[in-house]
Amino acid sequence: MAIKVYNTLSRQIEDFVPMNGNDVKMFVCGQTVYDDAHIGHAKVYINFDVIASWLRKSGFNLKYVQNITDVEDKIIARAAESGTTPEELARHFEERFMEDMSALNVKRNVDAYMRSSDYIDPVRQQIQLLIDNGYAYVLDGDVYYDVARFADYTKLSGMKLDELVRHRIEPKEGKRNQYDFALWKASKPGEPSWSIKLIIGGKEREFSGRPGWHIEDTAMTYSVFGPQYDVHGGALELLFPHHSNEIAQAEAAFGKKPFVKYWMHVGVLTVNGVKMSKSLKNFIRIRDVLEEYDAEVLRLLFSMSHYRKEVDFTPDLLSSSKKQLNDMYSSLSVLSHAAESEESQGVVEKIVKEMSAGFGEAMDYDFNTPEAMSHLISGLNSIKKAIKDGTPITSAEKGAALSSILGMGSVIGIFSRESYKKGLSSEEKDLIAAREKLRKNGDYIQSDRMRDELENRYGISIEDTQYGTVWYHRDLI
Ligand SMILES: [Zn+2]
CATH class of the missing domain: 1.20.120 (Four Helix Bundle (Hemerythrin (Met), subunit A))
Structure with a gap:
């Protein structure tokens, strides 16, 4: 049977037919490494790991990559707070992120984790194309995307243009429209900075700064996949503006539609009914959960609901998943x-x-x-x-x-x-045999007492059948 997939772009279940025969190119928005990863991240990466596993098991030749955002406002702000450099902070949290991903066993399907700082030149090339095609403009030392020029901007999100204004978080005097977003940001002193050359109106100009967040991903995917690919995944909250901006950048730069054939989004995770946040003190790190529970418990927990559904995380859910496993x-x-x-x-x-x-x-x-x-x-x-x-x-x-x-x-x-x-020791075998003999002789009081002893002292659960005793170790996970 063929695979079917819900495509956010069409809001429908569609037959899964990759662009190029059996090859599937998949990109999932990865981590911005400015803090430890939390269980909401675990849900995204576990869900896509299961999807990747199934695609591979179904015979597709999958190439699955993720980005590591190591250049971004949050990293710069956190580094300034903690008295370190953005680069040091990013490497520190990247290392810890990789430890968490190993512990969750989700690295098994990812072919490459790519750092955005390694893709500055592809970012420059893409910005140049957007300028040449009339989709980008310079404002002081920044370069902005001119959203009004791109007719399909609201196709993925289904929002109206005037609704978008409420979501904009990049205020800047002189932008053509409030919803225009930065492709390149001039750096302030002390911030990470690269120097790129862009040709504007036939003249070469130097821009010292760093990429906007959205263009990091399309620069990377162009480098590894080309202008179009099969699956783009991520958390639902990235649908707008991040993924909408990715489409606008790639389709306007390379002139090919669709940029991505299937958009897949993972449902949000809440904790006891509310969104996770540091200020509410309900921020649960992956490593905290793994101190108490096996990673397989988390994997089971997130597979017991559909990837597109919201999950409300509670301590009970963890203990019932452990019991189920x-x-x-x-x-x-x-x-x-x-x-x-x-x-x-x-x-x-x-x-x-x-x-x-x-x-x-x-x-x-x-x-x-x-x-x-x-x-x-x-x-x-x-x-x-x-x-x-x-x-x-x-x-x-x-x-x-x-x-x-x-x-x-x-x-x-x-x-x-x-x-x-795990089998039984000879002592355990003897105890079970002795108990069976008691049962055969009708000494149920003694045999029940021995059953309790096996359970409590040896951790062995016993179930009696007319064909003999079935046993298993009580705590297997
Ligand atoms: Zn992304």
Whole structure:
């Protein structure tokens, strides 16, 4: 089945057909490195990691890149506050960002993280093209984009031009329109600065300053992808003005439409119903969550809702995701330790086949991870139940089932821990055998006492079936 995707540009579900055969070029707006990354960032990068995994698993030849914004107003302001240089501050937080991304295992699909400071010359070239094509003008030492010249400016956001004025944050005396945005900003003393030469009205002029935020991304993507590419992703709050400005820059500079075929936006994350902010003290860093929870818990949490949906983050959500993940690991443990028989009726094989088909169908339809997870969860429950019911399973059937389930888990980024493989010590085996004997002899008081002991002292959960005892380690994650 072909993949379908919701395109913000058309506001519709569309068939996913890349521009060039099987090749998919994908760019996701990355981090501005002026502080530690928070769980809202984790949602964006985990959602796109799952999307990238599914595209690759579906056979597409994906090239996935992200930017690192290391030149920007927030970095300059924070560096001044903390008495360091913008460059030092940016490198420090970039390093910590990379640690967080490794911990979340989202670097696995990203082919390159590109720093904006490495793309100053492509920025210059693009500004020159915009000047030559009549879309940019000089104001003092700055260069601005002339929004009124670009007819499709509101196409992505669906806003009216007069609404845009309310969103503008770049006040400057002498701009042609309030919503015009900076392509190049003159630097004040002490700020990071590059010198570029632009030809204005046939004359070469030198501009000392730094790129505007929006042009960093289009300069980069032109360098790696050319004037057009397949997927641009990011958080929903970047839709306007950032992504609208990217379209305006690229289409006006290179004269090719569409700049990007599919625009994909990730729903906002709130904490206990409110937007995260430092002043509200509800700013939750990725590294704080990971001190207490395994990264797979966060990955599961963000896959239990659709990437386009808003997620309201609460402590309960973390603990219920942990419990859910642990339950799934316990099913994996029961499956991997199930007694093998010479023959079977293929019951487990059939469950896995249905689970895998349901998972794939859900992922194909706009990367519907909650639906895909419901197939994975109910399939694992059915397998656990089948084994408890004494359903025979052959060694080959077990191997195939495990490999298929781990494959689905890998798309979501779970089941990489090997805890489910852990067996029993000889002491634990003896205790379980002794308890089974007590049960057979009808000594339920003693056998219940031993079950509690196994649970509390050894962390082993026991479930009795008419075919014997099924056990698994209680805390697998
Ligand atoms: Zn961006």
